[in-house]
Amino acid sequence: MKFALITAVLLSSIGLVNVANAANVDKGQALVEKANCASCHGAGLNAPILPVYPKLAGQYSDYLYYALKAYKVGNGNPQYGRNNAIMGSQVQAFSDADMQDIAAYVSSLPGNFVIKK
Numbered sequence: 629m630k631f632a633l634i635t636a637v638l639l640s641s642i643g644l645v646n647v648a649n650a651a652n653v654d655k656g657q658a659l660v661e662k663a664n665c666a667s668c669h670g671a672g673l674n675a676p677i678l679p680v681y682p683k684l685a686g687q688y689s690d691y692l693y694y695a696l697k698a699y700k701v702g703n704g705n706p707q708y709g710r711n712n713a714i715m716g717s718q719v720q721a722f723s724d725a726d727m728q729d730i731a732a733y734v735s736s737l738p739g740n741f742v743i744k745k
């Protein structure tokens with residue numbers, strides 16, 4: 629009985645932590661649609677309008693988040709920033725949480741990245 633109670637308390641506290649930190653895919657989708665990221669990255673963010681624009685769909689969310697954050701930092705930190713005028717202007721308005729939500733959404737999209745073995 630005591631064990632069950634402790635387990636329940638532990639599980640619910642883990643649940644709360646997850647809810648607090650979990651990226652929100654729906655919110656990410658709304659942000660991506662509002663910003664019209666598909667105007668360059670193409671349908672499903674998987675068909676860029678020019679070959680120099682990267683495919684995004686299905687990329688690891690950690691990578692996407694880090695990339696977005698690096699564009700936001702830009703030249704401010706040469707160790708960390710990505711200096712790209714186009715993407716730099718895209719991300720300025722986003723908070724950290726926004727970028728995590730966007731990364732989670734984009735990562736959830738079906739993509740066709742391949743791993744060559």
Ligand code: HEC
Binds near residue numbers: 682684695
């Ligand atoms: C006007 C065109 C344009 C729009 C709109 C645009 N992007 Fe980009 N995006 C680019 C270009 C160009 C690059 C490559 C930049 C570089 O060389 O670093 C890029 C790169 C990226 C990368 C890095 C990908 C990688 O593999 O490193 C991410 C992530 C990204 N864009 C997300 C977004 C999101 C999210 C939005 C909408 C909020 C968006 N982009 C809107 C043109 C655009």
